Amino acid sequence: MTATDVTGARTPEAADVITGARERIDSLDDRIIGLIQERMAVSAVIQEARIASGGRRVNLSREMDVLGHYRDALGKPGTALAMTLLELCRGRI
Numbered sequence: 001m002t003a004t005d006v007t008g009a010r011t012p013e014a015a016d017v018i019t020g021a022r023e024r025i026d027s028l029d030d031r032i033i034g035l036i037q038e039r040m041a042v043s044a045v046i047q048e049a050r051i052a053s054g055g056r057r058v059n060l061s062r063e064m065d066v067l068g069h070y071r072d073a074l075g076k077p078g079t080a081l082a083m084t085l086l087e088l089c090r091g092r093i
């Protein structure tokens with residue numbers, strides 16, 4: 001397969017642009033995944049502390065703030081992204 005086949009570009013120049021930009025996206029995705037894993041670990045510390053103190057794992061008012069933060073920054077899809085992050089961090093409810 002040529003670079004143009006793999007990228008869907010119709011010229012070698014466009015294929016070069018796409019190949020370079022895809023490398024940046026792959027690197028960004030690795031960093032995003034690392035940040036999500038870090039978020040999961042910090043969230044777990046909070047949940048464990050609350051449960052050990054006799055509280056509940058989930059705190060809905062805080063989750064509303066998190067959802068609002070993502071919605072304000074990213075619009076409606078931000079809410080869906082935040083819901084997925086919350087599920088990753090505290091499991092399904």
Ligand SMILES: C=C(O[C@@H]1C=C(C(=O)O)C=C[C@H]1O)C(=O)O
Pocket residue numbers: 042043044046047057058059060062063066085086089090
């Ligand atoms: C981390 C917390 O605990 C839970 C997980 C949250 C999160 O991952 O953002 C938010 C609220 C809680 O349901 C918290 O209360 O801050």
